[in-house]
Amino acid sequence: MNSSNQNTGRREFLQQSVVGAAAAGLAITSTSHVTAQTVPDAAEPEVTNEVDVLVVGGGTAGHVAAIQAGRAGAKTMVMERASCLGGMTTRGGVCFPGLFDAWGKQVIAGIGWELVKECVELDGGTLPNFAKVPQHHWQNQVHINQFLYYILAEEKCQEAGVTICYHEFPQAIKATSTGWEVDCVGFGTRRRVLCRQIVDCTGGAEVAGMLGYPRLQGEERQPGSIQFLLDEANNPGRGTKRGGAGLLHAIYVHGADSTNSRTVTEASLTGRKAVLDQVRKSGQRLMHLQPEPGFRESYRIEGETLITVNDYTSGRVFDDAISYAFYPVDLHTKTGVRPKPLKPGKVPTIPLSALIPKGSRNIIVAGRCVSSDRLANSGLRVQASCMGMGQAAGVAATLAAKSGTTPLEVPLPEIHALLREHGQIVPGKA
Ligand SMILES: Cc1cc2nc3c(=O)[nH]c(=O)nc-3n(C[C@H](O)[C@H](O)[C@H](O)COP(=O)(O)OP(=O)(O)OC[C@H]3O[C@@H](n4cnc5c(N)ncnc54)[C@H](O)[C@@H]3O)c2cc1C
Numbered sequence: 001m002n003s004s005n006q007n008t009g010r011r012e013f014l015q016q017s018v019v020g021a022a023a024a025g026l027a028i029t030s031t032s033h034v035t036a037q038t039v040p041d042a043a044e045p046e047v048t049n050e051v052d053v054l055v056v057g058g059g060t061a062g063h064v065a066a067i068q069a070g071r072a073g074a075k076t077m078v079m080e081r082a083s084c085l086g087g088m089t090t091r092g093g094v095c096f097p098g099l100f101d102a103w104g105k106q107v108i109a110g111i112g113w114e115l116v117k118e119c120v121e122l123d124g125g126t127l128p129n130f131a132k133v134p135q136h137h138w139q140n141q142v143h144i145n146q147f148l149y150y151i152l153a154e155e156k157c158q159e160a161g162v163t164i165c166y167h168e169f170p171q172a173i174k175a176t177s178t179g180w181e182v183d184c185v186g187f188g189t190r191r192r193v194l195c196r197q198i199v200d201c202t203g204g205a206e207v208a209g210m211l212g213y214p215r216l217q218g219e220e221r222q223p224g225s226i227q228f229l230l231d232e233a234n235n236p237g238r239g240t241k242r243g244g245a246g247l248l249h250a251i252y253v254h255g256a257d258s259t260n261s262r263t264v265t266e267a268s269l270t271g272r273k274a275v276l277d278q279v280r281k282s283g284q285r286l287m288h289l290q291p292e293p294g295f296r297e298s299y300r301i302e303g304e305t306l307i308t309v310n311d312y313t314s315g316r317v318f319d320d321a322i323s324y325a326f327y328p329v330d331l332h333t334k335t336g337v338r339p340k341p342l343k344p345g346k347v348p349t350i351p352l353s354a355l356i357p358k359g360s361r362n363i364i365v366a367g368r369c370v371s372s373d374r375l376a377n378s379g380l381r382v383q384a385s386c387m388g389m390g391q392a393a394g395v396a397a398t399l400a401a402k403s404g405t406t407p408l409e410v411p412l413p414e415i416h417a418l419l420r421e422h423g424q425i426v427p428g429k430a
Pocket of ligand 1: 080096169293386
């Protein structure tokens with residue numbers, strides 16, 4: 001068949017399909033229209049941008065850091081190698097962030113909470129009552145619609161003037177007299193970013209690693225999990241009929257490693273094969289599958305301060321505390337997990353210096369890569385805490401960029417004041 005015959009054949013097939021659908025009384029999907037803005041430099045393979053703050057990784061901590069920096073007046077770019085914001089919260093399917101409260105009151109608020117609350121309200125969902133101390137910690141996790149969440153996060157970034165760059169990542173970084181020159185790649189794009197400050201929110205402190213700052217990793221990693229649903233449609237933001245924490249179905253992926261494209265590919269293939277096995281064994285339909293497995297543990301930085309499990313469980317209030325954290329010590333192993341709740345009244349804190357790679361200037365991290373030992377990290381890694389760190393990192397980077405210094409040298413009262421101004425709860429006295 002020549003190409004003109006092929007086209008005629010395809011047209012006829014489409015027409016017949018439409019007529020057939022109409023004859024069968026089926027609704028033909030109506031289409032509304034939107035137009036993407038013209039990208040002025042779309043034809044250029046090489047672009048250069050100059051910003052105050054570059055946030056690398058737009059995940060749980062990163063999008064909050066970027067919104068904060070943008071709102072505080074920094075020219076901000078967030079670079080995310082995937083196709084949406086939210087990281088584990090959205091792509092990983094961990095769409096039940098916790099814990100914003102401890103012992104009957106809210107301890108983490110700010111931009112992360114603003115987004116979570118707005119997402120639940122727009123979705124007609126239910127917020128937990130933080131005045132009530134739950135029997136199990138997971139009862140006060142907030143169920144959010146992961147899809148709605150990342151669109152809202154995009155809207156808030158754009159309202160704050162933040163430039164979002166999807167499908168890109170840094171390839172080479174060098175220090176300059178005013179900050180950093182970061183060479184990045186994406187498909188069809190080579191981008192040079194000149195920035196004053198970097199906020200590394202890659203989950204595994206990948207930028208800190210590229211710059212040669214020391215990172216910590218246990219000999220063993222907590223397993224990852226691939227999340228899916230069999231025989232039940234996903235009802236985002238509502239949990240599932242399994243009850244309990246309302247999680248999607250999950251299979252542990254032992255050895256899951258988020259270090260690079262090869263290890264993530266391996267974890268994805270292994271997780272998906274296990275899902276296929278379950279489909280075959282159960283005879284049930286696969287109704288939902290997250291695009292990638294969730295990774296619980298990767299690299300942590302070795303920071304100016306390292307949070308120990310003793311600091312964590314005793315609720316130590318660090319002199320340079322910038323946010324609270326709250327969750328049981330929650331280390332998943334080959335055989336499962338037995339969360340160890342904190343003792344009544346204890347609320348851990350996170351110091352600014354645990355976000356600073358040892359000996360560094362002009363870079364700060366936020367998220368699960370916070371400088372901590374493995375057990376402390378198993379509690380610190382949860383989403384409300386990551387969002388709190390993200391906001392603090394956004395503030396510290398912005399103030400450092402404005403005053404031409406480095407985050408650790410910004411006077412702490414200035415960081416605290418700006419955090420409070422943007423709705424965050426700060427440990428210690430106002
Ligand atoms: C299965 C599972 C269950 C969990 N259960 C809970 C729970 O019940 N409650 C809770 O609150 N938390 C839970 N957690 C923990 C929590 O979800 C994560 O620890 C947290 O979301 C990590 O946030 P982050 O910002 O550090 O990293 P991420 O959310 O992973 O964000 C990192 C982002 O950086 C991007 N990135 C990485 N490298 C680059 C690069 N070089 N360039 C550009 N972008 C890059 C990634 O694509 C990603 O979007 C769970 C985690 C898992 C995996």
